[in-house]
Amino acid sequence: MDTDKTARLSFRFTVEPYTEDATGCLSWSTLGNQLLRSAGHHASANGFGYDQLISHNLVWVLSRLVVVMDERPRTGQSYTITTWVKSCFRQFTERLFEVADANGRPMGHAYSIWAAIDYTTRQPIDLAELPDGGFGEILLPSPEFPIAGASRLRLRNAVQQGERRMGFSDLDINGHVNSMRYLELCLDLFDADYYRSNPLHRIELHFANETYCGDLLSVWHEPAADRQHLIEIKKDGAVVVRALLDSTSDNTPAP
Amino acid sequence: MDTDKTARLSFRFTVEPYTEDATGCLSWSTLGNQLLRSAGHHASANGFGYDQLISHNLVWVLSRLVVVMDERPRTGQSYTITTWVKSCFRQFTERLFEVADANGRPMGHAYSIWAAIDYTTRQPIDLAELPDGGFGEILLPSPEFPIAGASRLRLRNAVQQGERRMGFSDLDINGHVNSMRYLELCLDLFDADYYRSNPLHRIELHFANETYCGDLLSVWHEPAADRQHLIEIKKDGAVVVRALLDSTSDNTPAP
Known part of the structure; x- marks a missing residue:
């Protein structure tokens, strides 16, 4: 067609x-x-x-x-x-x-x-x-699409792991922090050995706010189920991005 | 030929x-x-x-x-x-x-x-x-090549501007920090307004050492001539990269 x-x-x-x-x-x-x-x-x-x-x-x-x-x-x-x-x-x-x-x-x-x-x-x-x-x-309704959509990400006992000030090279053409920089901030919670032993299978990114050059972002981490990690990136206490990094091989959304 | x-x-x-x-x-x-x-x-x-x-x-x-x-x-x-x-x-x-x-x-x-x-x-x-x-x-000798080669970059009164710990997403396939991440650390000394007003014309990167996931890098800055900036990235006091960011439009190497 x-x-x-x-x-x-x-x-x-x-x-x-x-x-x-x-x-x-x-x-x-x-x-x-x-x-x-x-x-x-x-x-x-x-x-x-x-x-x-x-x-x-x-x-x-x-x-x-x-x-x-x-x-x-x-x-x-x-x-x-x-x-x-x-x-x-x-x-x-x-x-x-x-x-x-x-x-x-x-x-x-x-x-x-x-x-x-x-x-x-x-x-x-x-x-x-x-x-x-x-x-x-x-529109293509796609009833057979094999992966679940976005889940509800709720953090209850997250611990701050680090913070980083956004700079010129974090920005996209609009002067906003590039969406994928937030993913990198999440990925940086773990080292290469972790990812080699626990290949990442599913990521979720929920975007709540834009950030800009000079903004100080903090990264909060909460282990969810086995090899599932919930993450919040915040600016001045407000959530900018919520994320899930999931190294389990089934396709069930996080709790 | x-x-x-x-x-x-x-x-x-x-x-x-x-x-x-x-x-x-x-x-x-x-x-x-x-x-x-x-x-x-x-x-x-x-x-x-x-x-x-x-x-x-x-x-x-x-x-x-x-x-x-x-x-x-x-x-x-x-x-x-x-x-x-x-x-x-x-x-x-x-x-x-x-x-x-x-x-x-x-x-x-x-x-x-x-x-x-x-x-x-x-x-x-x-x-x-x-x-x-x-x-x-x-080999192609290239006597007409229009730009100067690497200059001698000497920092005398550099001031530390910031530091950052390298993470998983800074690494290349060999587990070393990607060469261009060092350039980004240098670029981040200034904001987008600076680069809009002073378009960067020439960069130099002199690589001295490899760094790895978990390494804490410090960034040192020394203004050289007008709109020329000398930068050193160090790890444990030792130089990893020396750099020049030059927004002047002539092609003279830094002093």
């Missing part, structure tokens, strides 16, 4: 030197940025990219990102990110991703929730009011 | 979303990693890549990197990195780079010095002893 061709778009990547982490696999933050990049290209191809939205004084905001990888590609390996939109409901849209190896075999999946906000008021808009009818024409 | 085709290799890139910095240009650290990646691919094509050297228990080590950009590409722009080897002299080889826009017009240049060390003893080898005759066949 023609609709499906635009509805579902694929982008090919290769793991280049200096994009791996110390376990030898494509780093989670590089993968995360490539998921966001694929989302951007897909939105543009359908009339709702950054340039198109900003002309209506709107911008996309990422609210949730869940990535589950059964295997991450290694240096020189090619892989494909395919993305499509599952649903639009009032202020939120669900976007899905599949990561597949060069033979088309799935290596992992990702789930995300986005809002579109008014650039001036910072208030989310009703997505039914997106110009030209929005994503309505290209 | 056939020799020249291998001697000089070009790699094409496009500035993708999430690889820019807050000034809207390709970030210096992404560019730096792409220079190193191009060096690696060129070395491999000539028989001296990572895989080929490690089979002789040797690895390349970057000693100096100088990058001078008259203009950095912006989102969506394509550019080409061309690299070749200028000289081999005892323990060091000089590798040059040109960065050109989609029309072939130069946007900047880079100069680097590398050594090959024995993986076990960490001692540099005489490059004339590289297997199969080394780079001798493909």
Whole structure:
């Protein structure tokens, strides 16, 4: 179907030197940025990219990102990110991703929730009011999608583990701290030996607030179940990001 | 000439979303990693890549990197990195780079010095002893190369500006802190407004030591001439990296 061709778009990547982490696999933050990049290209191809939205004084905001990888590609390996939109409901849209190896075999999946906000008021808009009818024409319900969406992350007894002041090199083109820097702050709670012994399988990132150059962020950690870690990044006591790092190999959301 | 085709290799890139910095240009650290990646691919094509050297228990080590950009590409722009080897002299080889826009017009240049060390003893080898005759066949003397090589960076009255503990996400595939993380530590001395008002033109990085996960690095700063900054990154009092950030538009090395 023609609709499906635009509805579902694929982008090919290769793991280049200096994009791996110390376990030898494509780093989670590089993968995360490539998921966001694929989302951007897909939105543009359908009339709702950054340039198109900003002309209506709107911008996309990422609210949730869940990535589950059964295997991450290694240096020189090619892989494909395919993305499509599952649903639009009032202020939120669900976007899905599949990561597949060069033979088309799935290596992992990702789930995300986005809002579109008014650039001036910072208030989310009703997505039914997106110009030209929005994503309505290209939704793919995807009942068979193999990973769970975002879970509820509740921290009760988190302990502060460290803090870091954000600098120029943490910023994206908009002057906000890059979403994947928060993931790196979470990953840095553990060392390479931990990740080699407990390969990370599922990550969740729940974004609550933007931060900027000069902001001092604190990182709070609470072990959840076995090899599951809940994390909060805070600024002036307020939560900026909640996260889950999960090295268990089943796909059950955290409690 | 056939020799020249291998001697000089070009790699094409496009500035993708999430690889820019807050000034809207390709970030210096992404560019730096792409220079190193191009060096690696060129070395491999000539028989001296990572895989080929490690089979002789040797690895390349970057000693100096100088990058001078008259203009950095912006989102969506394509550019080409061309690299070749200028000289081999005892323990060091000089590798040059040109960065050109989609029309072939130069946007900047880079100069680097590398050594090959024995993986076990960490001692540099005489490059004339590289297997199969080394780079001798493909040297391009390049007398017209438009930028100066590495200068002598001497700090006399540096003041400590901050410190940061290296974590998992700072590491490369070998478990060393990624060379470009040091550059980011230097860049973070200033904010986006500084770089917007004083576009960075030339950077120099002089690498003295490796660092690892858990190492606490301190960053020392000394203003040199107008809009030139000397920086030292230290671990336990010993210099790890010396750097120059230069926003003047002429091409004179720092004093």
